[in-house]
Amino acid sequence: MSEGKHLIEKTLQNKDKNRRFYMPGHKGRPLLTEVGMTALDVTELSDTDNLYEAEGLLKRVEEKIAHTYGAEASYMGINGATGGLLTALHALLNPGDQILLPTDSHRSVYSGLAMCGANPVFIKPDISPLGFAKAVSKNTVTEALGRHPDVSGMVLTSPTYYGTVSEVRAIADVLHAHNKWLLVDEAHGAHLAFYPEGPESALSAGADIVVQSVHKILGGFNQTALIHLQGNRVDRERLALYRAMLSTSSPSYLLLASLEAAVDQGRTEGPMHWKAVDAAHRRACERLGEALYAEEHYDRSKFLLVFPGEGREIYRHLEAEGFLCELALENVVLAMTGMGTDPAEIGDLVETVARLKDKGFGQKEIAKKESFFFSVPQLIISLEEGLRRPKKKCSFGEAVGKISADFVIPYPPGVPCAVPGSLLTEELVAGIQGMVARGDTVLGVHHGQLMVSVPIGSESRSMDVSGD
Ligand SMILES: Cc1ncc(COP(=O)(O)O)c(C=O)c1O
Numbered sequence: 001m002s003e004g005k006h007l008i009e010k011t012l013q014n015k016d017k018n019r020r021f022y023m024p025g026h027k028g029r030p031l032l033t034e035v036g037m038t039a040l041d042v043t044e045l046s047d048t049d050n051l052y053e054a055e056g057l058l059k060r061v062e063e064k065i066a067h068t069y070g071a072e073a074s075y076m077g078i079n080g081a082t083g084g085l086l087t088a089l090h091a092l093l094n095p096g097d098q099i100l101l102p103t104d105s106h107r108s109v110y111s112g113l114a115m116c117g118a119n120p121v122f123i124k125p126d127i128s129p130l131g132f133a134k135a136v137s138k139n140t141v142t143e144a145l146g147r148h149p150d151v152s153g154m155v156l157t158s159p160t161y162y163g164t165v166s167e168v169r170a171i172a173d174v175l176h177a178h179n180k181w182l183l184v185d186e187a188h189g190a191h192l193a194f195y196p197e198g199p200e201s202a203l204s205a206g207a208d209i210v211v212q213s214v215h216k217i218l219g220g221f222n223q224t225a226l227i228h229l230q231g232n233r234v235d236r237e238r239l240a241l242y243r244a245m246l247s248t249s250s251p252s253y254l255l256l257a258s259l260e261a262a263v264d265q266g267r268t269e270g271p272m273h274w275k276a277v278d279a280a281h282r283r284a285c286e287r288l289g290e291a292l293y294a295e296e297h298y299d300r301s302k303f304l305l306v307f308p309g310e311g312r313e314i315y316r317h318l319e320a321e322g323f324l325c326e327l328a329l330e331n332v333v334l335a336m337t338g339m340g341t342d343p344a345e346i347g348d349l350v351e352t353v354a355r356l357k358d359k360g361f362g363q364k365e366i367a368k369k370e371s372f373f374f375s376v377p378q379l380i381i382s383l384e385e386g387l388r389r390p391k392k393k394c395s396f397g398e399a400v401g402k403i404s405a406d407f408v409i410p411y412p413p414g415v416p417c418a419v420p421g422s423l424l425t426e427e428l429v430a431g432i433q434g435m436v437a438r439g440d441t442v443l444g445v446h447h448g449q450l451m452v453s454v455p456i457g458s459e460s461r462s463m464d465v466s467g468d
C-alpha cells in the first residue's frame with residue numbers, strides 16, 4: 001500500500017476517536033457534500049470564468065466576499081496566505097524600499113521582501129515570558145517611524161498564531177498620519193469578521209491591505225486565502241498583475257468552491273459558533289485559572305494551555321486521550337478550534353486538562369529563555385543579496401563572524417534568529433548549537449552545518465566580517 005493511502009486509512013480509522021484541535025479549521029467535517037469532489041475540479045469554461053481576469057461567476061463571488069468582509073475589493077487565492085503576502089508585497093514595493101518589520105513575521109514576508117529587493121527595518125514585538133512573540137505596540141511603531149521616516153509602510157501580523165493581537169487601529173492611524181501603508185498578515189484572523197465578541201478585524205481597524213488564510217480557522221481547504229483592499233494606497237492594477245504572475249495558471253475550482261462555501265458558512269453560522277466558542281473559553285478560564293492563557297484583547301478561538309516546563313508532556317497526555325493539538329512548546333500547548341469544532345469537544349478538553357492539573361501538573365516555574373532567542377537580526381548585506389550570493393555549508397565554529405545565507409528558524413517559536421544577509425555572531429551560533437544539541441528543531445541547520453554566504457568570485461576564500 002502506498003504511504004499516502006496508508007495515512008488516509010489510518011486517519012479514517014481514528015476519525016471518531018480523535019478530536020482535532022489542529023489546522024485546518026473544518027476539523028474533517030463535511031463542507032462540499034452535495035456533489036462529488038471531481039465534479040468540481042473543472043477548468044476555465046464559458047461559464048466558470050477566469051480567476052485572474054474575472055468577469056462572470058468568479059467576479060460575482062469575489063464581490064460577494066468583499067461585501068461580506070466590508071472590503072472595497074477582495075481577491076481569492078489558492079496559494080495560501082503565503083501567495084497572498086507575496087502578491088501584496090510585489091504590489092507595494094520597489095527595489096531599495098524599506099519597511100517596518102516586526103521580527104516575528106512569517107517567512108513568506110521575508111521571502112517577499114527579498115524577491116522585491118526591499119529591506120526590513122526591524123522592530124521588536126513584546127515577548128511573553130512563556131516564550132513567544134506577543135504583539136507590537138503603537139509606541140514601538142511611532143518611535144521606529146521617528147528614526148526611519150523614509151520607510152514606505154509596515155507589515156504587521158495580528159492576530160498571531162497564539163491568538164494575541166496588536167493595537168492595529170492605533171498603528172494604522174500612526175502610519176496613515178505619516179502617509180505610509182499598513183499591510184496586515186491576518187492569516188489567523190479570517191473568522192474575526194464573524195466574531196463580534198472577539199478582537200476587531202484588521203479591515204475595520206483601517207489596514208490598507210489584509211491577507212488571510214481561509215483554511216486555518218474557517219473551513220476552507222488547505223491553500224485557500226483572501227486578499228482584501230480598501231483606500232487608495234495600493235495600486236489595484238499592479239496587484240492584479242502580480243497575482244496572475246505569482247499563481248498557478250490552473251487554479252483549482254475545488255479549492256475555490258471550498259473558499260466560497262467557507263466564507264458563506266462563516267457569514268451564516270459564524271456569529272453563533274464563535275459566540276459559543278468565546279463563552280466556552282471564558283468558562284474554561286474560570287475552571288483552569290492560570291493554566292489557560294487570556295488577556296483583555298485576545299482571540300478566544302485559541303486555547304493556549306500554560307504548563308511551564310511541561311508543555312510537551314501535557315501534549316502527549318492529551319494525545320493519549322484522543323485530543324490532537326496543534327503545537328507543543330516548552331511552556332504551552334496550543335489547541336486550535338475552527339468552524340468545524342463542536343463546542344462540546346472543548347468541554348471535554350477542558351475537563352481532561354483539569355484532571356491533569358489535579359494530578360499535580362502546572363506547578364513549575366517558567367524556564368528562562370536564552371537572550372539570543374528573540375534578538376534582532378543584524379543585516380550586513382540585503383536579504384536579496386544574502387540569498388543570491390554563492391553559499392557554502394560550514395561547521396558551527398567556522399560560521400562565527402560570517403554572513404548567513406539561509407533563514408535559521410528555531411521551532412519553537414518559529415521566529416527567525418538569522419536571515420539571509422545577517423551576521424552570525426558568536427552568541428547566536430552558540431545558542432543555535434545549544435538548541436541542536438538538546439534535540440530542538442531548528443530549520444536552516446543542515447546536518448549540523450550552517451549555510452553561509454561567500455563573496456562573489458571568491459568561493460574558496462573564507463570571509464570574516466566580525467569587527468566591521
Ligand atoms: C502568521 C502567518 N502568516 C502567514 C502564514 C502562511 O499561511 P499559508 O499556510 O496559508 O500559506 C502562516 C502560516 O502558518 C502564518 O502563521
